[in-house]
């Protein structure tokens with residue numbers, strides 16, 4: 001199994017359900033800080049790729065802790081695994097199982113770490129979809145937990161309009177989208193943050209920040225995705241910043257991690273300092 005070691009940080013993991021992927025990783029400084037924001041990551045991988053895990057956050061964490069000054073307002077790092085629609089499960093894992101797991105994982109972190117709105121939620125690709133689904137009330141009716149919502153969301157190379165991205169890729173994404181959301185395109189629309197017909201601002205009130213970042217060198221997720229969610233957030237008068245100048249391919253962004261570290265630092269600068 002891949003390592004979770006990061007020199008200078010103490011790693012703990014917690015299960016939030018019986019499935020092996022219902023797990024969250026937590027990295028804290030040895031001095032166990034008592035203030036600052038948590039940086040919490042949701043990985044991507046088209047809701048199906050087993051090679052994407054909560055460990056995808058490690059390169060970004062390593063970049064952040066290298067800058068002691070800028071990371072001084074970070075309390076620690078958390079990263080969530082969730083069940084995947086990889087075709088191996090009986091019964092099959094399908095939406096809203098993924099977002100139910102994210103809600104359960106965040107609720108567990110709330111219990112164990114007094115998580116409240118003192119965290120920045122970062123999602124890559126399908127993980128960014130999940131971050132915004134948290135605001136849409138699309139968890140299954142059996143889910144009774146309502147986790148604290150983040151103070152800011154950074155969506156990186158996110159999928160926000162399932163029908164739109166599939167159409168622009170000549171139907172080639174229908175396979176993984178159907179595995180994750182079923183074959184009914186009406187269900188795809190209902191799960192798409194860019195197509196949410198409710199009020200993001202009402203569901204996520206207060207001074208919240210949204211950053212939508214993408215790279216024009218990304219060959220898997222194109223620019224119209226972030227544009228579509230930006231328009232829907234603006235419809236709700238929810239403030240949104242676009243960062244359109246990331247560099248490199250879709251997976252380079254998390255594999256390298258330096259740009260995610262910068263996005264988190266830039267976001268923290270816009271937030272009140274937590275004492």
Ligand SMILES: N[C@@H](CC(=O)c1ccccc1NC=O)C(=O)O
Pocket residue numbers: 044045046047048049124125126127159176220221
């Ligand atoms: N290795 C991936 C590729 C992938 O994850 C992906 C492909 C196209 C658009 C978005 C993707 N990932 C988003 O989470 C796969 O399992 O298809």
